[in-house]
Amino acid sequence: MKGLVFTEFLEFVETQMGADMVDAIIDDCELSTGGAYTAVGTYPFSELRDLLLAVVKRSGAEPGDLLRAFGHKLCSTFASGYGQYFDSAGSLFQLLASIDDHIHVEVRKLYPDAELPSMRIAGRSSDQMLLDYRSERGLEALAEGLIEATSNYYREPVTVSTTQMSDADGEFVRFTIDRKAA
Template sequence: MKGVVFTEFLDFVSGALGSELADDIIDDADVPNGGAYTAVGTYPYSEMQALVTALSRRTGSSVPDLLTLFGRHLCLRFVVRYPEFFTVQTSLFDFLESVDAYIHREVHKLYPDAELPVFRLTRHGSDAIDLDYESCRPLEALAEGMIQGAADHFRQPVAVAKLRVEDPAGPFVRFSIKHAA
């Protein structure tokens, strides 16, 4: 995983719950580098698992709930860090459609080793889409939070339903997203 996800996660924990708790979860997770992540580095997914699990134990919140909260935060941080990805689009659905076609392609130019999820979008009129999320990592809760963060950014409230799909080509998660009334 790219280091920016780690640095933003620790900033999220520090900002929301205090730097002491961030230090505690680094100790609890016993990550090899002692939590010294750089935004441009690449780190094993297992370290993120250990950090989020440690936070879950400390807070009593579930791992999926924490990942969803972090995903929302992460998306809004990406708006600040990478505004060019957000200013090109004017709506949530157009933005989500651009993730694979544009954003991930640009990320791969900068970081050829990045292992990114795949998103496939199907529109159902102007008010609903299905967004299929396929990844080698079970981070659909993070993706859901990022969808919610993007909805916040575009000021387009949505309802999100999630369904795990077992497909012969491989499992994926389908997010059914509708504009909220």
């Protein structure tokens, strides 16, 4: 997993819970880097999972709630660092449709070792989008936070619900994204 996700996660924990919490979870975990991540490096995903679980253990917060909140933070980072994708997409559904076809394709070109999910459109109308998330990392709560934050970014209010599904290719999570009536 890219170091950017680690550096953003530790910053998120610091903002939410303080620098002492960051020091404590770094002490709790066996990390290849001793906790010193650089944004362009690549590190085992297991370290992010361990850091998340250490926060859960110390704070009592739900892992899904933490990941969703972290999704909001990560979305602001993407919106300021990669604003061109948000500008050129111009709307929530267009941005979500461009993750698999465009955004993550460009990310993969920059970082061939990036571990990216698949985000496939399973249905789309003007008021609703069905978006299927598949990833070995099971970060659907992070994806949900990113979707919610992207909806806030464009000021297009939606409700997001999730369904666990499976097909011949394995398990996945379907997001049903409904536009709220104005």
